[in-house]
Ligand SMILES: Nc1ncnc2c1ncn2[C@@H]1O[C@H](COP(=O)(O)OP(=O)(O)OP(=O)(O)O)[C@@H](O)[C@H]1O
Ligand SMILES: Nc1ncnc2c1ncn2[C@@H]1O[C@H](COP(=O)(O)OP(=O)(O)OP(=O)(O)O)[C@@H](O)[C@H]1O
Ligand code: SF4
Ligand code: SF4
């Protein structure tokens with residue numbers, strides 16, 4: 001395989017969920033009527049994304065709940081079909097391969113194996129009424145059918161031990177429902193690692209682990225990466241985890257807001273030199289260990305004009321963050337910022353904010369404030385938190 | 394049974410506060426093929442009326458067992474022993490483990506309410522949120538009109554639109570909304586104590602932090618004692634009044650949150666702080682905790698942390714340390730607590746005491 005093809009490339013990617021067809025298909029129509037499903041408008045879950053992922057790469061996606069991390073992640077590993085743009089694995093459009101429209105002998109099965117996922121909820125990937133050993137034997141039997149029972153067992157015990165589950169022999173015989181939440185998460189991680197894929201999408205797999213294990217598991221990711229050249233798409237709402245994994249691997253952090261990447265850069269650039277006002281909000285939300293700082297932060301209100309994220313079916317005009325951004329001005333409501341490159345040196349840093357452009361008309365335009373009509377214009381009455389936000393306006 | 398006698402194990406050094414729940418020698422055992430598994434080991438603790446107590450510890454350390462024990466809700470075939478007492482403001486203490494099933498059911502909702510770990514998925518997908526509230530009120534013979542009024546008030550206090558919430562089905566809500574709905578539901582029968590086992594773990598940080606702020610605000614209004622269980626020490630550091638650090642199925646350090654963080658005196662607490670990803674500590678300084686947490690079937694002799702502790706010596710391998718006072722209201726179970734700061738240096742910006 002030619003090595004100049006990136007492992008994964010994403011071009012102008014867009015995932016819109018039209019009329020909730022998934023839900024409509026799942027729910028009987030009488031119930032759908034009752035729930036008013038038909039009336040649901042389009043959710044613009046992911047928009048305008050261009051990215052590349054190489055071998056041995058790490059891409060950390062961070063942002064609030066509902067900002068599109070899972071949708072983008074699932075699209076990257078071929079579990080979600082985009083509604084626009086393209087997603088390619090080693091130069092082949094994944095969905096063309098699946099539909100038999102690609103001129104290649106690569107199979108969809110091959111792609112599926114190369115791209116694995118670890119879910120947020122470990123239970124979903126494991127059978128609670130089978131032993132840990134049985135659960136972990138499933139991927140090995142499927143992808144390494146030549147292994148015999150003893151070989152499988154040895155590999156599994158080895159991985160249990162390396163992920164800190166001890167004594168491995170005991171745990172291997174336990175049923176999944178006899179494990180604590182964190183123990184289950186590690187078993188789910190092992191399950192994905194045993195397939196030796198090219199890319200692992202780890203969807204909140206580390207944030208769900210207890211604090212004391214996070215660094216150990218991230219070190220395990222890094223170790224796997226070294227041994228097998230595995231790349232990671234690492235989803236976390238916790239900037240501190242993203243900092244560790246991307247920082248140690250030389251990967252990148254992409255900050256998402258309402259389906260778009262608003263800032264992307266190296267860990268150092270994002271943590272120590274955040275440019276986008278939203279990245280600064282995430283930084284505020286990351287807890288401090290120092291007790292005085294922690295208590296102070298508890299009392300502080302967040303550096304946003306509104307606490308709740310707008311309805312994804314009605315993303316604000318212009319810069320999507322303008323309804324909450326403390327730096328927003330008139331221009332932000334009317335024009336959409338591009339992902340501007342940081343002009344300095346070798347920096348990878350890009351920011352989707354007018355403030356990154358020195359001579360932008362933004363600087364001459366008037367500030368948006370909360371008593372501005374804009375707050376009512378974009379906040380839908382059903383917005384979570386509207387009780388607080390609108391009571392005063 | 395007088396619990397004055399047993400409280401000698403460690404409550405003496407605390408300021409005399411008004412306990413609402415006292416836990417004495419609480420243990421949970423599971424009989425397993427390979428032997429008896431002790432997953433809560435002789436735990437003693439007082440929960441003070443009106444406080445916010447944070448219980449932290451790593452995965453598998455027994456936090457959920459502790460929470461379940463408070464309500465005699467340990468799953469079968471687990472065996473809970475010891476004494477759990479609820480102390481009403483007026484009247485005689487209630488022996489929780491001696492209650493009849495119907496009394497226990499009443500206690501669980503109307504006195505000590507609990508948000509179980511992973512409970513967000515406990516909503517019935519075919520029932521609206523409002524129906525969940527009605528069902529609970531009916532099952533306990535409460536007046537529906539008054540109850541639903543209280544539900545609306547709770548939603549408003551949790552920054553949710555009451556009418557919209559009551560109409561909604563669980564799948565229509567975001568995680569943060571569902572969790573707040575669950576908190577509202579657990580408060581519907583006016584409990585005095587709310588025990589929350591990892592209530593915000595599945596939510597993003599901004600939402601976790603918002604929920605903590607809301608809880609902080611409603612706590613006094615509803616006259617609540619909060620027990621907040623989490624593996625995420627930093628999340629609760631600004632929120633809890635007191636912290637109890639669990640290690641290997643028992644408590645290792647208990648004290649005011651400021652003291653436990655700023656003057657961490659158990660080598661484990663310090664190692665835990667050092668292993669916590671954050672934005673300030675240099676990457677190279679962060680360290681996972683060496684070794685593995687003990688097997689509940691084979692507890693180590695002596696101090697349960699000794700196989701992993703950099704300070705451990707012969708004495709630690711043999712004698713299980715008792716709680717010792719570090720300062721007022723702050724106690725630690727370590728023979729060499731006064732050497733812990735030098736053995737496990739910490740740097741997370743700001744002054745240590
Ligand atoms: N199958 C679907 N049908 C309709 N809308 C969807 C579907 N999947 C996701 N969405 C919507 O798309 C948006 C992005 O969701 P996504 O799950 O990608 O966010 P996320 O960043 O992963 O959030 P979280 O941190 O809560 O996991 C949300 O508004 C969500 O409600
Ligand atoms: N049903 C069960 N049977 C036997 N052992 C169990 C059972 N449930 C839990 N355990 C064991 O009891 C110990 C304590 O578990 P507990 O669930 O209290 O941990 P925890 O501190 O809540 O962990 P987490 O942070 O992962 O939720 C663990 O060693 C676990 O493996
Ligand atoms: S473009 Fe305007 S609204 Fe958007 S982040 Fe920048 S300053 Fe804020
Ligand atoms: S008693 Fe000994 S082994 Fe236990 S924590 Fe203290 S120094 Fe370490």
Ligand SMILES: [Mg+2]
Pocket residue numbers: 069070071203
């Ligand atoms: Mg997600």
Ligand SMILES: [Mg+2]
Pocket residue numbers: 180181456457458510590
């Ligand atoms: Mg638990």
